Amino acid sequence: xxxGVCCRTGTAARQCGESCVYLMHAxxxxxxxxxxxxxxxxxxxxxAAPAATRTGATPxxxxxxxxxxxxxxxxxxxxxxxxxVMDPQQVGQCGPGVETIDVADDTHFKATAKVGIxxxxxxxxxxxxxxxxTAPDGATIKAHGQAPGSAVDANARMRLSxxxxxxxxxxxxxxxxxxxxxxxxGARMIEGTADKMIGxxxxxMKSKLEGAESPA
Numbered sequence: 001x002x003x004g005v006c007c008r009t010g011t012a013a014r015q016c017g018e019s020c021v022y023l024m025h026a027x028x029x030x031x032x033x034x035x036x037x038x039x040x041x042x043x044x045x046x047x048a049a050p051a052a053t054r055t056g057a058t059p060x061x062x063x064x065x066x067x068x069x070x071x072x073x074x075x076x077x078x079x080x081x082x083x084x085v086m087d088p089q090q091v092g093q094c095g096p097g098v099e100t101i102d103v104a105d106d107t108h109f110k111a112t113a114k115v116g117i118x119x120x121x122x123x124x125x126x127x128x129x130x131x132x133x134t135a136p137d138g139a140t141i142k143a144h145g146q147a148p149g150s151a152v153d154a155n156a157r158m159r160l161s162x163x164x165x166x167x168x169x170x171x172x173x174x175x176x177x178x179x180x181x182x183x184x185x186g187a188r189m190i191e192g193t194a195d196k197m198i199g200x201x202x203x204x205m206k207s208k209l210e211g212a213e214s215p216a
Contacts, residue, residue: 066175073164081136122148
């Protein structure tokens with residue numbers, strides 16, 4: 001179990017001590033050197049068990065299809081959490097490696113992010129769209145990112161519900177495809193990097209939300 005997430009990959013289930021892949025937004029950096037989302041203390045709240053599978057690739061193009069999910073408990077009211085996660089500029093501050101966020105309108109935005117996995121580093125331009133928005137309960141985020149020789153596509157879902165003592169429970173899941181040069185490093189290395197991304201991103205979000213003062 002790491003950062004409130006339990007994983008399995010391939011055709012056989014792994015123990016929860018293994019790491020898992022997370023890619024929900026491309027988000028602006030909070031001081032990290034690699035994009036998206038080290039390691040941080042485990043989060044509270046009951047974890048969900050993600051499933052991760054890989055598909056084969058055509059010659060010369062490695063491609064990974066990964067499916068995963070998790071749960072995070074945040075000691076802040078749901079309305080505050082909703083306003084935060086639906087604001088790309090605010091969420092963006094918690095994503096290591098993201099350099100810029102450009103908001104086109106209420107549902108479309110673009111991020112530039114530097115991603116490093118193993119010996120490969122790439123700068124992605126990621127276009128994102130909010131769909132199926134139901135405030136303050138949930139939304140879907142679709143993303144397509146492109147870098148020289150690599151690409152990423154993600155379809156992520158987020159659901160908020162009332163947690164304990166006035167807090168918020170966030171359940172999330174995502175389908176992610178990484179193709180090209182970046183995927184060639186292999187699933188284990190991608191998962192290890194993603195585990196660090198999860199820890200940094202959610203710890204930052206929790207710190208900002210739980211430390212925020214309530215409106216007067």
